[in-house]
Amino acid sequence: MSSIHNPYLPEIGTVIKIIDETPNIKSFQVVLNNPEKMKNFTFEPGQVGQLSLFGVGESTFVINSPPTRMDYLQFSVMKAGEVTSALHELAEGDQIGVRAPLGNWFPYAQMKGKQILFIGGGIGLAPLRTLILFMLDQRADYGDITIIYGARTPNDLCYKDELKEWEERSDVNMILTVDNEFPGWDKRVGLVPNVLKEVAPSPENTVAITCGPPIMIKFTLQALSELKFKDDQIITTLEKRMKCGIGICGRCNIGTMYVCKDGPVFSLTQLNELPAEL
Amino acid sequence: MADTGFLPKENLPALLEALSKKFAVFAPVLDGEVVLFKRFAPGATLCLTRPANLPPKGIIFPQSETLFNFNFKKDPEDPKKTSLELKENLDFVPTIIFGSRPCDAQGFRIYDRVYLETDTADPYYKGRREKTTIITLACNAPSPGCFCTSVGRGPAESDGSDLMMTELGKGYFFEPMTEKGKEIFKDSLFEDGSAYKEQAQKAHERVSALVKKPFAILEGTPEKLLSLFENSQFWEGETAKCISCGACTYLCPTCYCFNITDEQVGNSGERIRSWDACMFFHFTLEASSHNPRQNKHQRLKNRVGHKFSYYPKKYQGVIACCGCGRCIRYCPMSVDISEIVAHAQGA
Numbered sequence: 374m375s376s377i378h379n380p381y382l383p384e385i386g387t388v389i390k391i392i393d394e395t396p397n398i399k400s401f402q403v404v405l406n407n408p409e410k411m412k413n414f415t416f417e418p419g420q421v422g423q424l425s426l427f428g429v430g431e432s433t434f435v436i437n438s439p440p441t442r443m444d445y446l447q448f449s450v451m452k453a454g455e456v457t458s459a460l461h462e463l464a465e466g467d468q469i470g471v472r473a474p475l476g477n478w479f480p481y482a483q484m485k486g487k488q489i490l491f492i493g494g495g496i497g498l499a500p501l502r503t504l505i506l507f508m509l510d511q512r513a514d515y516g517d518i519t520i521i522y523g524a525r526t527p528n529d530l531c532y533k534d535e536l537k538e539w540e541e542r543s544d545v546n547m548i549l550t551v552d553n554e555f556p557g558w559d560k561r562v563g564l565v566p567n568v569l570k571e572v573a574p575s576p577e578n579t580v581a582i583t584c585g586p587p588i589m590i591k592f593t594l595q596a597l598s599e600l601k602f603k604d605d606q607i608i609t610t611l612e613k614r615m616k617c618g619i620g621i622c623g624r625c626n627i628g629t630m631y632v633c634k635d636g637p638v639f640s641l642t643q644l645n646e647l648p649a650e651l
Numbered sequence: 652m653a654d655t656g657f658l659p660k661e662n663l664p665a666l667l668e669a670l671s672k673k674f675a676v677f678a679p680v681l682d683g684e685v686v687l688f689k690r691f692a693p694g695a696t697l698c699l700t701r702p703a704n705l706p707p708k709g710i711i712f713p714q715s716e717t718l719f720n721f722n723f724k725k726d727p728e729d730p731k732k733t734s735l736e737l738k739e740n741l742d743f744v745p746t747i748i749f750g751s752r753p754c755d756a757q758g759f760r761i762y763d764r765v766y767l768e769t770d771t772a773d774p775y776y777k778g779r780r781e782k783t784t785i786i787t788l789a790c791n792a793p794s795p796g797c798f799c800t801s802v803g804r805g806p807a808e809s810d811g812s813d814l815m816m817t818e819l820g821k822g823y824f825f826e827p828m829t830e831k832g833k834e835i836f837k838d839s840l841f842e843d844g845s846a847y848k849e850q851a852q853k854a855h856e857r858v859s860a861l862v863k864k865p866f867a868i869l870e871g872t873p874e875k876l877l878s879l880f881e882n883s884q885f886w887e888g889e890t891a892k893c894i895s896c897g898a899c900t901y902l903c904p905t906c907y908c909f910n911i912t913d914e915q916v917g918n919s920g921e922r923i924r925s926w927d928a929c930m931f932f933h934f935t936l937e938a939s940s941h942n943p944r945q946n947k948h949q950r951l952k953n954r955v956g957h958k959f960s961y962y963p964k965k966y967q968g969v970i971a972c973c974g975c976g977r978c979i980r981y982c983p984m985s986v987d988i989s990e991i992v993a994h995a996q997g998a
């Protein structure tokens with residue numbers, strides 16, 4: 374191989390574990406085959422990677438294991454298109470290409486000492502998971518942590534084991550909800566933005582980080598503004614169709630911003646400055 | 652050695668033949684009714700009287716190229732196991748683009764900011780770009796649709812070129828702009844050019860004055876276009892004729908977008924990148940079937956916006972349009988980007 378860094382050339386990794394999260398979401402734990410590269414791999418919470426299946430193509434996913442736990446890199450994949458369907462066919466031990474880390478990250482340094490409010494829907498918990506685990510691993514640096522998470526049905530909730538752990542922790546305020554009544558479900562029922570309004574967290578010294586389907590984001594942003602959160606207290610992540618992941622191929626722009634490189638993490642203040650093209 | 656040169660027209664084939672010994676030389680030749688950059692071979696009919704139909708961008712940024720090969724190998728010890736091997740090819744040959752036009756060479760400068768002047772430089776572009784010398788012919792008349800002077804450039808602009816040439820009567824006046832250009836210029840076929848310098852200068856000024864100016868100044872245009880972003884009525888009007896064929900972007904010396912796809916036969920295959928364009932519906936189509944640029948007016952708005960608003964805002968006011976006029980000359984529906992910009996300025 375040449376010595377010039379080739380940003381298009383993936384590292385080969387091995388899928389060491391596959392977890393069925395929901396009927397259409399699987400998590401893949403990946404270790405780079407080159408032990409030196411795995412040992413030296415660094416990234417920041419919120420950064421993404423391109424997973425490659427050679428012969429099929431690449432697709433972008435957030436690294437949802439935190440940089441504080443580097444035994445493997447975890448990616449969660451919802452079955453939707455060609456690449457994600459092929460990823461769902463993988464077995465433990467299979468080889469996969471990884472181009473990572475790409476993009477920007479959550480401004481966690483500015484969140485130290487603040488109350489943190491996570492609001493997630495469905496697979497939108499993936500990027501939040503990275504930051505939640507990262508913060509829990511350095512718990513003393515942050516104030517109260519509240520997590521509001523919802524999905525269509527209880528079966529559609531991701532990371533079920535961790536949700537249970539977080540519910541049991543006294544230093545996390547965990548609020549789970551599903552869209553409709555469901556046999557055996559004894560927690561909240563209602564859409565995430567409505568539950569957010571019921572819980573009504575104070576904006577005082579708080580940062581809200583939200584990720585989920587576009588419609589949930591839309592109403593969550595409205596709810597946050599009703600709760601008097603200011604735009605620069607709200608952080609979200611964007612998704613766009615991507616190819617190169619390094620700001621060159623031109624595919625993922627919103628005005629002057631390339632989501633792959635300047636994002637995926639944006640504050641609402643930044644988003645409001647961009648042309649409305651989501 | 653003189654710092655400018657002169658080459659009688661009859662010596663041009665000899666120069667190209669001499670250069671062909673050391674470089675892969677690409678020059679504009681007539682192919683049926685169109686002028687295309689092709690590998691120069693002795694006896695080829697050069698066509699230097701009008702700009703090539705396709706700019707030479709494909710010589711540095713091929714329409715389709717292999718990023719790497721992949722190969723699945725069965726483990727002879729354990730046939731259930733396969734290993735995976737990736738192989739990239741970053742070897743490029745010394746190349747000359749001969750007879751580029753100033754706008755065509757400018758196109759590579761637009762690329763450079765995106766492909767080279769970043770922390771993740773593109774090794775394929777970089778490899779070819781560094782090994783390529785660009786010899787540019789100043790235009791001696793504008794073609795229909797040309798508007799280079801309106802976008803801060805001109806028919807004798809030398810930025811992006813290594814060696815400039817100007818047609819003067821019986822021969823060509825040459826002026827090297829870079830070290831690479833000086834290398835070429837060392838060839839013994841060149842005569843001293845100092846006597847022609849003033850004449851060349853006059854020719855440049857004469858042609859420059861002939862180029863049409865659809866808009867006088869561009870100041871404020873990036874902001875103006877942004878302020879029109881949500882005015883769909885304006886964009887729908889401007890786009891009414893467009894059929895989203897993408898020809899304008901393929902013919903554009905500055906359009907640099909690409910797609911990445913895999914092709915596999917048996918146990919091996921390649922990852923390929925190919926030109927792509929924001930004029931296509933699929934460009935931004937997401938797996939969820941959501942498409943932020945569902946309608947053709949949103950796509951044309953991105954093309955105009957990228958060239959005249961987003962790129963200049965990102966790169967110190969440089970407009971990502973070199974004014975070559977190809978999209979205007981060859982659009983099957985006669986959509987004219989210079990008119991759209993002028994309308995936007997007046998809207």
Ligand code: SF4
Pocket residue numbers: 892893894895896897898899900930978981982983984985986
């Ligand atoms: S502007 Fe013209 S060349 Fe470009 S996509 Fe539309 S019809 Fe095709």
Ligand code: SF4
Pocket residue numbers: 623900905906907908927928929930953954955957958
């Ligand atoms: S975004 Fe559109 S106008 Fe800009 S370089 Fe890509 S294809 Fe050309």
Ligand code: FES
Pocket residue numbers: 614615616617618619620621622623624625626631632633634
């Ligand atoms: S994915 Fe290529 S520019 Fe963002």
